[in-house]
Amino acid sequence: MESSNNNGSLEQTLQDGNLYRQVNAFIVAHLRDNNLNQAASAVASATMTPSNVEAPPNKLLELVAKGLAVEKDEMLRGVSSSPLFDSGAAIPAGYGSIPEPRVVAVDFRQYNVARCARFSPDGRFLATGSADTSIKLFEVIKIKQMMLPDAKDGPVRPVPVNDIDFHPQNTVMITGAKDHTIKFFDFSKAVAKRAFRVIQDTHNVRSVAFHPSGDFVLAGTDHPIAHLYDVNTFQCYLSAKIQDIGVDGSINQVRYSSTGGMYVTASKDGAIRIWDGVTASCVRSILGAHGTTEAISANFTKDQR
Known part of the structure; x- marks a missing residue:
């Protein structure tokens, strides 16, 4: 069991490492393709990424745009499917009570009026x-x-x-x-x-x-x-x-x-x-x-x- 857990952890670490390398490569290629050569060289040096790394044109912008679109879509779907406001439900007998929150982060200090x-x-x-x-x-x-x-x-x-x-x-x-x-x-x-x-x-x-x-x-x-x-x-x-x-x-x-x-x-x-x-x-x-x-x-x- 322990060996299986260790193998899983190692595999996850390797996957994370590959992801970081791919992201760094996209950043270097994006900076270089936009004539930001000094910045590209700095990132390549700091992340040990080859400065001549190849990547499809505008790949970084494409991925960011897709990620933002997915995030927006999830947020919109979350609003439309939210069970928070059930207009068909009757007011419960315990009207006025509030369910127990999991965690409430609070600060009792008020810094202004x-x-x-x-x-x-x-x-x-x-x-x-x-x-x-x-x-x-x-x-x-x-x-x-x-x-x-x-x-x-x-x-x-x-x-x-x-x-x-x-x-x-x-x-x-x-x-x-x-x-x-x-x-x-x-x-x-x-x-x-x-x-x-x-x-x-x-x-x-x-x-x-x-x-x-x-x-x-x-x-x-x-x-x-x-x-x-x-x-x-x-x-x-x-x-x-x-x-x-x-x-x-x-x-x-x-x-x-x-x-x-x-x-x-x-x-x-x-x-x-x-x-x-x-x-x-x-x-x-x-x-x-x-x-x-x-x-x-x-x-x-x-x-x-």
């Missing part, structure tokens, strides 16, 4: 978005125990994050940011630096909220009307015409009621508006809710009263 923070529905996780372009995901129990591990993850956003929300059933969180994007992150993975889904809005996304079913995302932006997205098709729905309800101002925050039957918007024009979660029509407007100042936030109580 924290612009937003949100607890997961079961209270086990806390996510923050910072002006330093980073998203932090904390396990509440670890915060309580003062377990502060060293973080190795770098920034995951190029712009400040405005708001965060958690999917009601899955290990997914979304962010809204100044780059007009809504991004989806799977925090069950050990490192989730990249979003696995991105919705490109037309405005600065100030606030985001999942519908309790998890099938829709509501976005409050610099546009006066909330944008409703289907997470499976990315189709956007606008709830009403601006002139019909006299809206004049960006939306600072959007939040759903516990059943999803209503949602509320807090706007820079000072108004708090309550909307029907099915028809997306405005059912009540509270103008000048805080006098002459803008309405920063609004939320429902659990009993929706």
Whole structure:
């Protein structure tokens, strides 16, 4: 058995060595064919590759292009076949609970102004978005125990994050940011630096909220009307015409009621508006809710009263 394992290891080592030599040969040939002779000589010398090695023209570019195409295809297939959002499934009895993630890499330090923070529905996780372009995901129990591990993850956003929300059933969180994007992150993975889904809005996304079913995302932006997205098709729905309800101002925050039957918007024009979660029509407007100042936030109580 040991001899078999050793033979397998040796064969793998030889295969790896052949692969490295082939890659080095393609690099040297590519540099030489593009008249980068000094660079080709340096690589050939460092890797002990013959400087006159033969390779099909543009072979390196062809392989890189194929690899990128496969990577893109896998990513697209992963989105279309993702079991994350099952629109046909009923909300489970344990609604609001989140499956146990395998590993969560966290850093409890915040290096700049924290612009937003949100607890997961079961209270086990806390996510923050910072002006330093980073998203932090904390396990509440670890915060309580003062377990502060060293973080190795770098920034995951190029712009400040405005708001965060958690999917009601899955290990997914979304962010809204100044780059007009809504991004989806799977925090069950050990490192989730990249979003696995991105919705490109037309405005600065100030606030985001999942519908309790998890099938829709509501976005409050610099546009006066909330944008409703289907997470499976990315189709956007606008709830009403601006002139019909006299809206004049960006939306600072959007939040759903516990059943999803209503949602509320807090706007820079000072108004708090309550909307029907099915028809997306405005059912009540509270103008000048805080006098002459803008309405920063609004939320429902659990009993929706």
